[in-house]
Amino acid sequence: MQFIETRGNDGVKPSKVTFSEAILNPSASFGGIYVPEFLPTFDTQFLKENIDSSYKELAFNILKSFNIDIDDNTIQEALNRYDNFDEPNNPVPLNKIEDEAFVMELYHGATRAFKDMALQPFGYILSKEAQKREEKYLIMVATSGDTGPATLETFKKRQNIKVACLYPSGGTSDVQRLQMVTEEAENEKVIGVVGNFDDTQNVLKELLSSEDFKNELKKRDIKLSAANSVNFGRIIFQIIYHIHGYLELVRQKEIELGDKIYIVVPSGNFGNVLGGYYAKKGGLPVEKLLVASNINNILTDLIENGVYDMASRELIKTNSPAMDILKSSNVERVLFDKFGAKRTKELMESLNSSGKYTLTKDELLSLQEDFQATYSSDSEGEAEITKYAKKGYIFDPHTATCIKSYRDREKKEIKAIIYSTAEWTKFSKTVAKALGNSEVKSDIEAIDWIEKNSNLKAPNMIRELFNKEIKHPLVVEKEQIEDEILKFL
Numbered sequence: 467m468q469f470i471e472t473r474g475n476d477g478v479k480p481s482k483v484t485f486s487e488a489i490l491n492p493s494a495s496f497g498g499i500y501v502p503e504f505l506p507t508f509d510t511q512f513l514k515e516n517i518d519s520s521y522k523e524l525a526f527n528i529l530k531s532f533n534i535d536i537d538d539n540t541i542q543e544a545l546n547r548y549d550n551f552d553e554p555n556n557p558v559p560l561n562k563i564e565d566e567a568f569v570m571e572l573y574h575g576a577t578r579a580f581k582d583m584a585l586q587p588f589g590y591i592l593s594k595e596a597q598k599r600e601e602k603y604l605i606m607v608a609t610s611g612d613t614g615p616a617t618l619e620t621f622k623k624r625q626n627i628k629v630a631c632l633y634p635s636g637g638t639s640d641v642q643r644l645q646m647v648t649e650e651a652e653n654e655k656v657i658g659v660v661g662n663f664d665d666t667q668n669v670l671k672e673l674l675s676s677e678d679f680k681n682e683l684k685k686r687d688i689k690l691s692a693a694n695s696v697n698f699g700r701i702i703f704q705i706i707y708h709i710h711g712y713l714e715l716v717r718q719k720e721i722e723l724g725d726k727i728y729i730v731v732p733s734g735n736f737g738n739v740l741g742g743y744y745a746k747k748g749g750l751p752v753e754k755l756l757v758a759s760n761i762n763n764i765l766t767d768l769i770e771n772g773v774y775d776m777a778s779r780e781l782i783k784t785n786s787p788a789m790d791i792l793k794s795s796n797v798e799r800v801l802f803d804k805f806g807a808k809r810t811k812e813l814m815e816s817l818n819s820s821g822k823y824t825l826t827k828d829e830l831l832s833l834q835e836d837f838q839a840t841y842s843s844d845s846e847g848e849a850e851i852t853k854y855a856k857k858g859y860i861f862d863p864h865t866a867t868c869i870k871s872y873r874d875r876e877k878k879e880i881k882a883i884i885y886s887t888a889e890w891t892k893f894s895k896t897v898a899k900a901l902g903n904s905e906v907k908s909d910i911e912a913i914d915w916i917e918k919n920s921n922l923k924a925p926n927m928i929r930e931l932f933n934k935e936i937k938h939p940l941v942v943e944k945e946q947i948e949d950e951i952l953k954f955l
């Protein structure tokens with residue numbers, strides 16, 4: 467299968483590329499991104515064939531259905547990364563929390579957030595393809611806390627790849643920062659930036675578009691790639707668990723094959739829910755995709771009113787920082803799928819020039835055929851954590867935004883899968899507060915207190931972080947970052 471561009475072709479870039487090309491060089495014409503030329507089908511037939519498939523077998527079959535230019539061996543090796551999850555045979559456990567609600571835990575990988583689901587296999591494939599072409603790549607990443615650790619983890623010691631990871635100093639949890647600054651691999655550099663996540667992301671964008679910087683890389687024979695979810699190489703791995711969750715409900719006799727379900731996703735950059743959208747389009751019986759946000763509720767506004775308006779908003783810091791996003795990159799792929807390249811280009815140009823776009827009535831109706839959206843404030847989310855903790859199940863503040871979306875669903879008889887995107891250990895201060903202790907001052911105090919006051923236990927890899935040597939103490943002003951990266955290269 468070939469990959470095409472969301473904003474059409476500029477006559478310079480090729481109008482279609484292979485999968486390996488799309489993941490190594492993920493930026494398309496006019497600032498667009500790559501999407502598959504067509505979608506494989508995940509209909510009843512496909513589901514029947516996979517009813518007994520393990521997660522890895524299902525993943526293999528889904529990847530094969532995209533007919534990508536990656537050999538079977540490499541795909542298999544990439545999927546073997548799931549063997550390092552807590553339970554290799556059950557990497558994404560499903561828990562029943564209500565008669566109609568099931569939580570699928572996507573955080574049982576190395577860095578305890580859902581980013582591992584895609585980045586683990588993706589990192590392996592990207593490095594293999596770079597080696598095959600005898601090319602060297604620099605992956606630059608700006609993180610609010612989860613993408614950074616997961617990117618470092620997947621690319622550590624991988625050949626032909628270097629990583630420069632920027633995080634806002636003071637803007638992440640202790641655990642997230644330690645996951646980054648204790649990284650030992652020689653091919654990776656972590657830099658704290660004075661400023662917030664927006665500042666950090668802006669530095670990255672400036673560097674990515676700086677001719678100077680590109681020339682410096684050229685001199686060193688290094689190309690630039692990206693590991694954020696604009697890279698389709700991540701999205702393809704985020705289709706799998708939506709289908710797996712459905713099959714799991716069938717296997718547990720909670721639904722019959724063919725019954726519809728709701729999918730509830732705590733959303734930021736829209737990569738997770740996009741995977742669900744592609745599964746639904748391919749034929750997975752999904753009634754609707756419920757998009758949960760925090761008070762940075764730009765997606766709620768889009769899906770309810772057809773208006774995407776960044777201009778009148780300021781980013782608000784919440785206790786679900788991975789969802790503190792105003793420019794949600796993967797919405798573009800849905801716009802393309804529904805309205806085509808010409809219209810997508812028009813809408814994206816409007817967003818760039820005026821910070822805003824408005825869908826027509828028909829376009830909005832089309833969006834609402836697949837999506838519904840709700841948002842929760844921090845205190846509403848905390849109340850949900852408190853409530854479910856009393857019933858014996860604890861989730862993190864991102865997952866907590868889903869509960870209201872779940873309750874707001876239109877057809878109460880239809881069962882729902884809620885995605886849990888981070889382990890409580892990454893946001894332990896918020897969780898401790900929800901459980902009744904707002905006095906704790908650090909993550910480690912919070913973790914200790916939660917362990918004493920619940921039946922939870924932090925995994926070793928989290929505890930060990932607090933005793934590891936800090937390898938990347940560097941925190942710098944924006945102006946110094948280019949120099950630091952070049953020194954590292």
Ligand SMILES: *Cc1c(COP(=O)(O)O)cnc(C)c1O
Pocket residue numbers: 579580581612613695732733734735736737738739788789864887888
């Ligand atoms: C990245 C992340 C999200 C948002 O996922 P998107 O694919 O960007 O919508 C939600 N929760 C957590 C914990 C995350 O790390």
